[in-house]
Amino acid sequence: MKYVRVNKIINFSNVDGPGNRMSIFFQGCNYNCLYCHNPETISKCNSCRICVDICPVKALSIVKSKVVWNKKKCINCDRCIGICKNNSSPKTLDYSVEELLKEIKKVKRFIRGITVSGGEATLNYEFITQLFKEVKKLGLTTFVDTNGSLDLRDEIYNEFIYVTDKFMVDMKVWDEKAHNNLTGYGNVEVIKNIEFLGNLGKLYEVRTVVIPNLLDNVETVTKVSEIVGKINLKNQLNEGIIYKLIKYRQIGVRKEILERELSKSISPGEKQMEELSKIVRGNKVEKVIII
Numbered sequence: 516m517k518y519v520r521v522n523k524i525i526n527f528s529n530v531d532g533p534g535n536r537m538s539i540f541f542q543g544c545n546y547n548c549l550y551c552h553n554p555e556t557i558s559k560c561n562s563c564r565i566c567v568d569i570c571p572v573k574a575l576s577i578v579k580s581k582v583v584w585n586k587k588k589c590i591n592c593d594r595c596i597g598i599c600k601n602n603s604s605p606k607t608l609d610y611s612v613e614e615l616l617k618e619i620k621k622v623k624r625f626i627r628g629i630t631v632s633g634g635e636a637t638l639n640y641e642f643i644t645q646l647f648k649e650v651k652k653l654g655l656t657t658f659v660d661t662n663g664s665l666d667l668r669d670e671i672y673n674e675f676i677y678v679t680d681k682f683m684v685d686m687k688v689w690d691e692k693a694h695n696n697l698t699g700y701g702n703v704e705v706i707k708n709i710e711f712l713g714n715l716g717k718l719y720e721v722r723t724v725v726i727p728n729l730l731d732n733v734e735t736v737t738k739v740s741e742i743v744g745k746i747n748l749k750n751q752l753n754e755g756i757i758y759k760l761i762k763y764r765q766i767g768v769r770k771e772i773l774e775r776e777l778s779k780s781i782s783p784g785e786k787q788m789e790e791l792s793k794i795v796r797g798n799k800v801e802k803v804i805i806i
């Protein structure tokens with residue numbers, strides 16, 4: 516894979532792993548989560564052209580039947596994203612490994628590492644493997660933020676896992692049917708990946724978005740922290756795995772889904788988050804972060 520489509524690069528982030536990190540968000544995801552707060556990263560642009568004429572500064576044009584974005588002209592009004600019916604954005608760019616490395620080198624002395632995210636980063640695992648090999652030569656750490664949907668135990672991922680220092684895995688909901696309803700996919704691989712990566716010492720963090728009136732958050736947090744707690748106990752010499760509990764927020768969620776599926780779902784209160792965090796600590800997971 517010579518090029519990947521990138522939705523966004525954040526040069527300095529302190530919420531995507533330890534220390535100051537460059538975060539690279541790839542375009543394209545295999546899930547379609549109801550509560551996704553950046554749904555414009557789900558699909559690749561199909562150049563339907565609907566957004567082109569809406570741009571007030573003519574930053575979008577058609578070149579050889581493809582919609583092309585002019586970053587310099589763009590004023591980031593996001594009207595194009597608002598009108599897109601394809602869960603996509605024309606504000607994406609293709610990068611090669613060499614081109615991304617050039618960006619990384621510009622900020623190298625200010626960051627501890629690189630985190631790749633999405634969309635779903637692992638869909639580009641071959642590209643990331645090549646990128647991370649080079650990133651390691653720069654002395655930076657390599658992290659992957661993933662929905663855990665690919666079976667990472669398959670040997671085709673060996674090299675990818677080898678060059679990745681740590682993974683951060685989303686565990687959205689324990690109940691398989693509810694997971695399917697939320698994302699469009701089952702969760703068997705996600706649970707297996709948490710165990711597999713945890714036992715390899717490659718799991719940095721597990722995250723759950725807490726969304727009252729839609730998911731059984733207590734069940735998810737209890738079951739997952741039991742697994743993580745056991746791994747922490749077994750890998751006593753390793754740093755403990757973090758459990759991050761994320762409050763659901765409506766910001767960015769698609770309006771039609773808010774009205775149709777999530778009308779009863781509100782952001783959880785402090786008390787509810789504290790109760791969940793107690794469950795996690797009770798299962799011997801000491802590092803709990805609530806955001």
Ligand code: SF4
Pocket residue numbers: 559560561562563564565566567582595598599600601603604605
């Ligand atoms: S971003 Fe969306 S609306 Fe614009 S061309 Fe691509 S698919 Fe069509």
Ligand code: SF4
Pocket residue numbers: 569570571572573574575584588589590591592593594595596606
């Ligand atoms: S975000 Fe940029 S490309 Fe999109 S409509 Fe606004 S100015 Fe045009």
